Amino acid sequence: MSVENVLKTIKDNAIEWVDFRFVDLSGRAHHISLPAKEVDEETFVNGVAFDGSSIPGFRGIEESDMVMMPDPDAAYVDPFTAHPTLNIMCNIYTPDGERYERDPRSIAAKAEEFLQASGVGTTAFFAPESEFFIFDDVRYESTMNSSSFYVDSEEAAWNTNRKEEGGNLGFKVGVKGGYVPVAPVDTQQDIRSEMCRLLEEVGLRVERHHHEVATAGQAEINFRFDTLKKTADNLLVYKYIVHNTARQYGKVATFMPKPLFGDNGSGMHVHQSIFNGDTPLFYEKGAYANLSEMALHYIGGILYHAPALLALTNPSTNSFKRLVPGYEAPVNLVFSKGNRSAAIRIPVAAVTPKGCRIEFRTPDSTANPYLAFSAMLMAGLDGIKRKINPVELGYGPMDKNIYELSDDQKAQIRSVPGTLDEALDALKADYEFLLEGDVFTKEFIDNFIELKRGEAKAVAIRIHPHEYGLYFDC
Structure with missing residues (x-):
């Protein structure tokens, strides 16, 4: 959408407020609203000022002035506000007009630019399956x-x-017992359908929705794949609509990976592929799972760098409550066709050459999608550049149920880190692949690690209720 079309949308829809949004390091959206009558072409040139020092991990108070530059291609009419409102996603700039290196959306743009400059392909496509719970009460x-x-x-x-x-x-x-039952067991058909209606109303193409495995209202809605940055934009819209639709129904939705002990957690399985123009680059008919050599090297890059990647794709202490064996959790760093116990699954059912893709199952929705998708792409491109062969490194293929292997066989398989601190240690030791093309910077990575270390420490030093059961009678 051009700036002219955005201004026309404001006029045609009698928009009263324009909501300028940006995303912080943790993936949470923030906003400032301007009267629509104050928004014109100059707004898209000069941007909207905000205080960066009030956003965790952004700027110190001595350099707090920052600028949101609206992206006219990321605008939609808000379906929830009583006063007609247009939401626009923004990039972040410094007052002197430089792209801010800690802006997650700018990092995503740089990752796409790096792919094009690499000569590997022109476009990376991403499609997240972001699961969530719908509860009636949370305290x-x-x-x-x-x-x-x-x-x-x-x-x-x-x-x-x-x-x-x-x-x-x-x-x-x-x-x-919650995987795709019909009503009256599935009580949430209508609320998911309403979420899908609103998603399509704001421009996302919904593919399907269903109840997920866990009890107590676990759900999944799939929307159509798109380019890296656009998919990250769409995921923020998706979470916004899921959260607020649940609110309208008097319920609450959460993307927290493990809100319940003893049942499946919520993941964000990320499908991804690379095209050169209209030509898919991950397909080779007759090869294992019809995967090209490039796709295998891409897999090799992700699995090789996976311990470090998890700091960005699973960046919460709660993430590692989900990543334990026995709950369909993809803790094993291997690849396989159709095997959901592997970190990387190759979908093989009803797949066309253009639909040939890999599915990295380990991530969850506490990830900032701009950072997570960019990091996955950089790991995969490093695998292509270095011709990392996952078979030679012992990463598969593994077409057996890994949970049914013997202890000796399991011991031969690499596993994901067991805690957020371990993942951060891995990122600190393995980050050079992220620096290619100045997509990420060393300063950004150090700052991110420091921010997440603080979260891990805040959890670690607090007393857990279960400790009373273990130790109170000592």
Whole structure:
């Protein structure tokens, strides 16, 4: 959409407010709203000022002035506001007009530029499967003398004997029993359909929705793949619509990877491929899973750099509560066709040459998508550049259920880091591939590690309720 078309949209839709948005290092959106009558062509030239010192990991108070530069290609009419509002995603610049090196969206743009300059291909396509839970109640606290959380759902397995419903109607979802049941077991068909309606209303192409494996309202909606930066934009829109639609239904949605103990967590499986113009580069008919040599090297790059990648694709302490064996969690650094216990799965059902792709199953939605997608692309391109062969390195293919292997066989398979601190250690030791083409900078990586170390420490020093059960009677 051109600036002219954005201004026309404002006029045609009687827009009263224009909401300028940017994303922080953790992937959370922030916004400032201007009266629509104050927005003109100059706004897209001069941008909108904001205080960068108030955003964690951005700027010190002595250099706080920053500028949002609106991207007219990332605008849509907000479906929730009472006053007609147009939302526009922005890039971040310094006051002297330089692209801000810590702006995640600018990093995504640089990753796309690096791909084109590399000569490997022209476009990388991404498609995330971002799972989430819909709860009816959520409460938590962490104080000096108390620590607890509580979530509830009308369809949860623990509510088969709940009396507060005024007559329990049964049909609860069992633990690990939630994969695609019909109503009345699936109570959330309409809310997911409304989410999809709104997603299509703002321009996303929805492919399907369904209930996911876990009890208590786990869900998944898939939207159409797109280019790296555009898909990251779409994922922020997706989360915004999921969160606010749930709110309208008197419920709450969360993309937290592991909100429940003892059942499956929520991942963000990321499908990806590279094209040269209209030509897919990951397809070779008759090869293993119809994968080209380039695709194998791309896989090799991701699996080789995976411990470091996880600091960006799984950047929360809660991420590693999901990455444990036994819950369909992709903790094994191998690739396979159709095997969901591998970190990288190659979809083979009903796949065309243009649909040939890899699926990195380890990431989750605490990731900032601009950073995570960029890092995955850089790892894959490094694999192509260095011709990293995943077979020669023992990364597969593994077409067996890994969880059913013997202990000796499992010991031969590399696993993901066990904690956020371990992933950050891996990133500190292996980051050079991210610096190619100045996509990431050493300063950015150091700052990111410091920010996430603070989160890990904040969790580590706090007393866990389960410790009372283990140690209170010592």
